Amino acid sequence: MHKRIQSQSIILEPAYINDFIDDFVNNKVSSMPNDISLNYKLTSLNPRAFVDEEHIGECLNVMIKNAIEAIEAIEANDGASGIINILTEVINDWVIISIHDNGIGMEKEIQSKIFEAFYTTKTGDNNWGIGLSYVKQIIDIHNGNTVVESSKHKGTTIKIMLPLIM
Numbered sequence: 001m002h003k004r005i006q007s008q009s010i011i012l013e014p015a016y017i018n019d020f021i022d023d024f025v026n027n028k029v030s031s032m033p034n035d036i037s038l039n040y041k042l043t044s045l046n047p048r049a050f051v052d053e054e055h056i057g058e059c060l061n062v063m064i065k066n067a068i069e070a071i072e073a074i075e076a077n078d079g080a081s082g083i084i085n086i087l088t089e090v091i092n093d094w095v096i097i098s099i100h101d102n103g104i105g106m107e108k109e110i111q112s113k114i115f116e117a118f119y120t121t122k123t124g125d126n127n128w129g130i131g132l133s134y135v136k137q138i139i140d141i142h143n144g145n146t147v148v149e150s151s152k153h154k155g156t157t158i159k160i161m162l163p164l165i166m
Helices: 002-007 017-031 053-078 131-141
Strands: 013-016 036-041 048-051 082-091 094-101 145-151 155-163
Touching (some): 013 017, 017 036, 036 053, 048 053, 048 155, 053 094, 131 145
Parallel strands (some): 036 082
Antiparallel strands (some): 082 094, 145 155
């Protein structure tokens, strides 16, 4: 993914964030595991931000994949069904896209490392620890911020904050 960022140009164009999220969810819902619900609630404002839709879409895919894995980790223990909620809101000069899951959650020590390249708590051949690092790099290029809120066994929320077009 790091080479992909370097080899492809990022083209920021104005986009209606709610329309983008609506399309994203409608395309994503068919590939979700049957025992995980993907819900979304959009602000009534339909805010605009400068985004590269391909890269932001990839960021959302990474975040959804991580949410699914966190839910599956807790499902293995208690059999509960999973929920992923996507929320858009406007606060001050920011468009905020939040992805919340009811998965296993993270301790503070892990939260401070999740955006580092090659950091992972997962095992397996396909978990290299570059997904959230990619997300952070892309959001930084968009002049945005990434925020994580999590509690062990209570789920995780990751927020993408993008500058609002006034």
